[in-house]
Amino acid sequence: MDEQQLLDLAGDVGFALLKSGGEIYRVEESIRRIFLAYGQDSGDAFVIPSVIIVSFTTPQGRSYTKMLRVRGQTVDLERVERLNSLCRKICLHPMEPEAVRRELESIEGVSRYGYHWRMAAYAMVAFFFTLLFAGTAGDAVAAGLCGLATCIACEQMNRFHTNSFFVNTIASAIIAAMALGAVNLGLGSHYDRIIIGALMNLVPGVMITNFMRDIIAGDLLAGLIKLTESLLVATAIALGAGIILTAARLLWGIG
Amino acid sequence: MLTNFWLPCFYATLASTGFCIIFNIRRPKRIFFAALGGGLAWAVYLLAAPVGSDLFQYFAATIALSMYAEVMARIFKCPATEFLLVALIPLVPGGGIYHTMEYCIQGDTSAFLETGLHTLGIAASLAVGILLVSSAVRLYQTVKVMKRR
Numbered sequence: 001m002d003e004q005q006l007l008d009l010a011g012d013v014g015f016a017l018l019k020s021g022g023e024i025y026r027v028e029e030s031i032r033r034i035f036l037a038y039g040q041d042s043g044d045a046f047v048i049p050s051v052i053i054v055s056f057t058t059p060q061g062r063s064y065t066k067m068l069r070v071r072g073q074t075v076d077l078e079r080v081e082r083l084n085s086l087c088r089k090i091c092l093h094p095m096e097p098e099a100v101r102r103e104l105e106s107i108e109g110v111s112r113y114g115y116h117w118r119m120a121a122y123a124m125v126a127f128f129f130t131l132l133f134a135g136t137a138g139d140a141v142a143a144g145l146c147g148l149a150t151c152i153a154c155e156q157m158n159r160f161h162t163n164s165f166f167v168n169t170i171a172s173a174i175i176a177a178m179a180l181g182a183v184n185l186g187l188g189s190h191y192d193r194i195i196i197g198a199l200m201n202l203v204p205g206v207m208i209t210n211f212m213r214d215i216i217a218g219d220l221l222a223g224l225i226k227l228t229e230s231l232l233v234a235t236a237i238a239l240g241a242g243i244i245l246t247a248a249r250l251l252w253g254i255g
Numbered sequence: 256m257l258t259n260f261w262l263p264c265f266y267a268t269l270a271s272t273g274f275c276i277i278f279n280i281r282r283p284k285r286i287f288f289a290a291l292g293g294g295l296a297w298a299v300y301l302l303a304a305p306v307g308s309d310l311f312q313y314f315a316a317t318i319a320l321s322m323y324a325e326v327m328a329r330i331f332k333c334p335a336t337e338f339l340l341v342a343l344i345p346l347v348p349g350g351g352i353y354h355t356m357e358y359c360i361q362g363d364t365s366a367f368l369e370t371g372l373h374t375l376g377i378a379a380s381l382a383v384g385i386l387l388v389s390s391a392v393r394l395y396q397t398v399k400v401m402k403r404r
Contacts, residue, residue: 077336080334080336081337121273121276123273124269125274125277128266196349196350212379213385216386238355246360
C-alpha cells in the first residue's frame with residue numbers, strides 16, 4: 001500500500017469511529033495502530049470532537065498529513081463495535097487496502113432501527129424513568145406520550161440540521177407543556193416527575209460522563225469541548241422547560 | 256422489598272433497554288446484558304443507601320457497573336463502552352438538572368447554586384468511578400503484557 005492510501009485509510013477509519021460516537025482515546029489509538037500495522041512507526045493522530053488530524057513521516061523523511069472535519073456525531077454502538085474489530089483485524093493481519101475499503105463500506109451500511117422503533121424506545125425510556133422516579137401509572141403514561149412527542153420533534157428538526165441547542169430547548173418545552181396539560185386533564189398527578197422522566201431522553205448522559213474521563217486521561221482540549229457542549233445542552237433543556245413552567249405560573253397560575 | 260427494591264431495578268432495566276435501541280445495539284443478547292447492567296447499577300445504588308451519602312451511592316453503583324461492563328466486554332469481545340453507556344443512563348442526574356432549573360426560575364439563588372453544584376458532584380462521582388475501574392484494568396493488562404516479554 002502506498003503512503004497516500006494509508007493516510008486516507010487511517011483517516012477514514014478514524015472519521016467513521018468518531019462519527020459513530022467512539023471515544024477520543026479509542027480513535028487516536030486505532031489510527032496509531034493502523035499506522036504501526038503498515039510499518040509507519042512515526043504515525044500519530046490528534047483528535048478532538050470536531051477534528052481529526054492524522055500524520056506520519058516516511059523513513060525517507062517525507063511527511064504526509066491530512067485533516068478531517070467531523071460534523072454531527074451520533075451514538076451508534078454497533079458501528080463502533082464493528083470498526084473496533086476491523087482495527088483489530090488490521091493489526092493482526094494487515095489487509096489489502098481494497099479489502100479494508102470494502103469492510104468500511106459494509107460498516108457504513110449498518111442499518112439503524114426504524115423510525116417506529118425509535119419512537120417506541122423514546123416512549124419506553126420516558127415511561128419507565130417516570131416509574132423509577134416514583135411517578136404513578138398515570139404519570140408514566142403521560143411521560144410516554146411526552147417521549148413520543150420528543151422523538152418526533154427531534155427527528156423532524158434534525159432533518160433540517162437545526163442546531164442542538166435549539167432542538168433541546170424546543171423538545172424540553174414541548175415536554176413541559178405536555179406534562180402540565182396532562183396533569184390538568186387529570187391523566188397524571190405529578191407534573192415534575194413526568195417532566196424528569198421524559199427529559200431523560202434529552203439529558204447529555206454520554207457527554208457528562210465522557211468529558212471528565214477525557215480530562216483525567218489527559219485529553220484536556222477534547223474534555224473541555226465536551227464539558228462546554230454538555231453544559232450547553234443542560235442549559236437548553238432547563239431553558240425550554242423553564243420558559244413553559246414560568247409562563248404557566250404567571251399567566252394561568254398553574255404548576 | 257418488592258416495591259422498594261425489585262420493581263425500581265426492573266424499571267431501570269427496561270429504561271436501559273430503550274436506550275439500547277436509541278444507541279443502535281442490534282444483537283438481542285447484547286441488548287439483554289446491557290440493559291441488565293442498568294438494573295444492576297440501580298440495585299447497587301439502592302443497596303448503598305444505608306451509608307447516607309448519595310454521592311457515595313452513585314460512586315458505588317458506577318464502580319459495580321464498570322466492573323460488570325469490563326467482564327461483559329471480555330465475554331462478548333467488544334468495547335466495554337457498549338455496556339457502560341447504556342447501563343449508566345439511570346444514574347445520570349436528570350432530576351438534578353430539573354430541580355436546578357426549578358430553583359432558578361423560583362429565584363431561590365442559594366438552593367439553585369447548591370443543587371447545581373450537587374448535580375455536578377454526581378456527574379463527577381460517575382466519572383471517577385468509571386475512570387478508577389478502567390484505569391485499573393488497563394494497568395493490569397499492561398503489566399501482564401510486560402511480564403510476558
